[in-house]
Amino acid sequence: MDIANFAEASATLGHYLIVSGLLFGIGLMAVLLRRNIIILFMGVEMMLNAANLSLVAFSRFHPVGGGPAVDSQVFLFFIITVAAAEVAIGLAIIVALYRAKQTMHVEDLDSLRF
Amino acid sequence: MQLAIFWIFSVLMLLFAGLVVVMRNPVASALSLVMCFICLAGLYFTLDAFFIGIIQILVYAGAVMVLFLFIIMLLNLKEEVARRLKLSAFFGGGLVLCGFVYAMVKAVINLPEVWQTAPKLETGGISDVARIGFKLFETYNMPLQIVGVILLVATIGVVFLSSRQLR
Structure with a gap:
């Protein structure tokens, strides 16, 4: 590949969708493989961010009025705000759980198991 | 150039x-996740979404991950002792993951x-920032108030x- 080609080359929508799918898969792996409840929560955050990445990619590849589709970025702003609130509440629940049970291991938290 | 930056960050x-x-x-x-989110913000920059990239760094890599680290240090979590993996759960998870990858590849190709x-x-x-600001305070003013609540x-x-x- 020569220099002019290299300077012009840019990623396609497929690249971004595949990367976002891989990030989602790694987040899913974190949820399935790890037994520490905080790491599980991090995996959930990773999956949320993978969805955000594909949303931004679609907004860039389907421009409205010459610029990126701004509505989706406003939507993403709301998603990030709600996610921050969700993390705060989730961590408060984890702290309360730790105070009650003294463990972070999901297999020890089985009082709701049938 | 954009492609090279995309590869580096992804x-x-x-x-x-x-x-x-x-x-x-x-x-x-948690620290790896901070770096992961910063690289994700870099990917947003390659997509010309500068405002969202900055918000990603400020809110996710900053506030949310500091909260995670704070909780980990508050609870004084030690290194996890390895327990035996449940084989049924492992294969069930693998099955879900394979199904997801198949569905995703099919969707992207089509x-x-x-x-x-x-x-x-x-x-x-x-x-x-100006575009998003106008959109946020004119069209989406009501949702903005609700998010505050x-x-x-x-x-x-x-x-x-x-x-x-x-x-």
């Missing part, structure tokens, strides 16, 4: 995301114009959850 991001799963120490996992590069932008000198409710909920002893 490979780094996936690497740090993998480290989150592999690391035994929760603090190391999407029209998926391998075309992004169209050129003609923003006319209006910055990203959601943050208030979350704050009250956190104070309530952490102030009394659950049994």
Whole structure:
């Protein structure tokens, strides 16, 4: 590949969708493989961010009025705000759980198991 | 050039995301996740979403991950002792993951114009932040107020959850 080609080359929508799918898969792996409840929560955050990445990619590849589709970025702003609130509440629940049970291991938290 | 930046950030991001799963120490996992989110913000910059990239760094890599680290250090979590993996859960999870990857590949392949590069932008000198700001305060003013109420409710909920002893 020569220099002019290299300077012009840019990623396609497929690249971004595949990367976002891989990030989602790694987040899913974190949820399935790890037994520490905080790491599980991090995996959930990773999956949320993978969805955000594909949303931004679609907004860039389907421009409205010459610029990126701004509505989706406003939507993403709301998603990030709600996610921050969700993390705060989730961590408060984890702290309360730790105070009650003294463990972070999901297999020890089985009082709701049938 | 854009392609090179895309590769650098996406490979780094996936690497740090993998480290989150592999690391035994929760603090190391959390710091890897911080790096993963910073690289994700870099990917947003390659997509011309500068405002969202900055918000990603400020809110996710800053506030949210500091909260995670704070909780990990508050609870004084030690390194996880390895327990025997449940084989049924492992294979069930693998099955779910394979199904997901299959569905995703099928969806991406069937999407029209998926391998075309992004169209050129003609923003006319209006910055990203100005566009989003106008949209946010004119079209989406009501949702913005509601999000403020959601943050208030979350704050009250956190104070309530952490102030009394659950049994």
